[in-house]
Amino acid sequence: MISNDDIAGKVVLDVGCNSGALTLRLASLHRPKWMLGIDLDGHLIRDAARHAQHEYSLVGGPDDEPGYFPDAMVAIHGSTPLPDGWRKDGYLVSSLSEVPNLVDRARKHVRWECDAVGAVLPGTLRFAAADVAKEDLSALEGKFDTILALSVTKWIHLHGRDNGIRDFFHTVYRLLVPGGTFIVEPQPFDSYLKSKLKKFNPPELQFRPDAFPAFLTSLGFDPLADTHPDPTTTARGFETRHVQRWRKRATRSPPPAPARQPRD
Ligand SMILES: C[S@@+](CC[C@H](N)C(=O)[O-])C[C@H]1O[C@@H](n2cnc3c(N)ncnc32)[C@H](O)[C@@H]1O
Numbered sequence: 502m503i504s505n506d507d508i509a510g511k512v513v514l515d516v517g518c519n520s521g522a523l524t525l526r527l528a529s530l531h532r533p534k535w536m537l538g539i540d541l542d543g544h545l546i547r548d549a550a551r552h553a554q555h556e557y558s559l560v561g562g563p564d565d566e567p568g569y570f571p572d573a574m575v576a577i578h579g580s581t582p583l584p585d586g587w588r589k590d591g592y593l594v595s596s597l598s599e600v601p602n603l604v605d606r607a608r609k610h611v612r613w614e615c616d617a618v619g620a621v622l623p624g625t626l627r628f629a630a631a632d633v634a635k636e637d638l639s640a641l642e643g644k645f646d647t648i649l650a651l652s653v654t655k656w657i658h659l660h661g662r663d664n665g666i667r668d669f670f671h672t673v674y675r676l677l678v679p680g681g682t683f684i685v686e687p688q689p690f691d692s693y694l695k696s697k698l699k700k701f702n703p704p705e706l707q708f709r710p711d712a713f714p715a716f717l718t719s720l721g722f723d724p725l726a727d728t729h730p731d732p733t734t735t736a737r738g739f740e741t742r743h744v745q746r747w748r749k750r751a752t753r754s755p756p757p758a759p760a761r762q763p764r765d
Pocket of ligand 1: 516517518519520523539540541542545631632633634635650651652653656657
């Protein structure tokens, strides 16, 4: 559902990365130039950092053969130490303020060699605890080639209401480089109705997921592909999810951000 071209050699943001399972899978499959997973839950971010160190351990570090350190060895002996200069929580950024420098450095210096053995290197992957709806992300504008929002729009919408999800799409637009790719998996409105919390009151929402495409188009995105699973597929889980791919138009100067409206 997500192609190599969306990630390989790109600077990628994964919004709502949870404990990093998908982020890590995509990073190790496709080798981004640099990738950041953010989630509002700091506990999940700490789990993601642990999982990243585990993944790193499986390839044994840059001087060893791929796969020399199997899963069982990590279970018995613990994770391989991260390279010099990296703290034990080297995959974790506590503040987004260091992200612009990290991105700029990665754009200049990160070159994957075809024989590179570290599928997930600490220098190319970070996780941070951040609420995309509340954090000031202005320093990250125009930094990302690809932004992923997988299984997260429903939560942003339920918490932030109609203006909250619109603001989120504006934010994505501003954080992407011109020509950048937005990969979104809008959860269907039916699934909103399953949320038990009374305060969410989904029927009150006016801006439904089937209106997202028209809104994204009006913001300055062009549709790339709306990927639906092949009905004959035997794939399970990740491969069967519906995602839409959008390209930010390559205009010179993006439209200014809308004035933030009060939450409805
Ligand atoms: C269902 S999980 C999706 C995990 C992963 N993206 C995937 O597709 O498998 C949704 C995640 O989004 C996070 N989330 C919800 N609202 C968020 C927000 N405003 N900012 C950052 N993360 C958010 C939640 O904490 C949760 O971990």
